[in-house]
Amino acid sequence: MGTVGRHSRGFGQEMRSELKRLSVGIVGVSGTGSIVAEQFARLGFGRMVLVDPQRVETRNLDRILNATATDARDATFKVDVAKRAIDALGFGIQVTAIPANIVDRDAVVALAACDILAGCVDGAEGRAILDRLVATQLQVLVDVGVGAVADEDGSIDQVDTAVNFIVPGGSSLLSRGVYTPEQVHAESLARAAPEEYARQRAEKYIIGRDEEQPAVIGINMLGAASAVVELIARLYPFRHNPDPAAFDAVRMNLAEVEFTTETYEKPCPVMGKLFATGRREPLLNLPQLSRKI
Numbered sequence: 001m002g003t004v005g006r007h008s009r010g011f012g013q014e015m016r017s018e019l020k021r022l023s024v025g026i027v028g029v030s031g032t033g034s035i036v037a038e039q040f041a042r043l044g045f046g047r048m049v050l051v052d053p054q055r056v057e058t059r060n061l062d063r064i065l066n067a068t069a070t071d072a073r074d075a076t077f078k079v080d081v082a083k084r085a086i087d088a089l090g091f092g093i094q095v096t097a098i099p100a101n102i103v104d105r106d107a108v109v110a111l112a113a114c115d116i117l118a119g120c121v122d123g124a125e126g127r128a129i130l131d132r133l134v135a136t137q138l139q140v141l142v143d144v145g146v147g148a149v150a151d152e153d154g155s156i157d158q159v160d161t162a163v164n165f166i167v168p169g170g171s172s173l174l175s176r177g178v179y180t181p182e183q184v185h186a187e188s189l190a191r192a193a194p195e196e197y198a199r200q201r202a203e204k205y206i207i208g209r210d211e212e213q214p215a216v217i218g219i220n221m222l223g224a225a226s227a228v229v230e231l232i233a234r235l236y237p238f239r240h241n242p243d244p245a246a247f248d249a250v251r252m253n254l255a256e257v258e259f260t261t262e263t264y265e266k267p268c269p270v271m272g273k274l275f276a277t278g279r280r281e282p283l284l285n286l287p288q289l290s291r292k293i
Helices: 001-008 012-019 033-043 069-074 077-089 105-112 126-139 183-188 194-201 217-235
Strands: 021-026 049-052 094-098 117-119 140-150 158-166 249-253 258-262
Touching: 012 126, 012 217, 021 033, 021 105, 021 126, 033 049, 033 077, 049 077, 049 105, 069 217, 094 105, 094 158, 105 126, 105 217, 117 126, 126 140, 126 158, 126 183, 140 183, 140 217, 158 217, 217 249
Parallel strands: 021 049, 021 117, 049 094, 117 140
Antiparallel strands: 140 158, 158 249, 249 258
């Protein structure tokens, strides 16, 4: 605690008071996102925007915080589950729940009004929108991903979490290779048959094993906590290394028990073209987000 005291005002009442003046937009409130939302709420952020189009199902009750069997029976929206839990804390947090895909204009407008973004999605299209928000609206983004890989006999061979911190004018999730333009294009086309595509991709945590209800909440907890701590480390520096760029990406290889960091020095040439363009139409330079007349 002595080290924290020397380097920051974090982890105390002063931090809570300051976070109350900030807003955070969370995209995806399922396995990792529901945990991230819970942490941000208990840290005392003053305003939260929650975006997720999906409803609770029985098969994901084991990894969505605060979801119940009743929610699964009633097909409650995941954002409504998270809002209900946050409201019940009694902290006075202003919560906006948007049960829509991030490619929805209203969702993008609401997220653009936030100070901080948190990406908790496993798809490329959502991350591409988040990249564009960072560039155009001059926001910061903490993105979290978790995953496991099984070998041929189904045994777990690899378990990883990755947290990427993205700032305006720097590298992006695209330039870091977190997703590709081809993946974005494929997901965009798949929205023509959203139910089938969602069913095929839904929370596919373990590559190489077909698991309807993967027992991954522990991995999700680690990834979500790493993302939240990374944000706190930027707002209230407590590390002995004062250079935040040294922690552009933070990865945990749980199979090898390795903790690694990466630095990305080159700015993204694609997102650089959108730098500080704000609310210029079409929004995010995407025709599908144009204002409807």
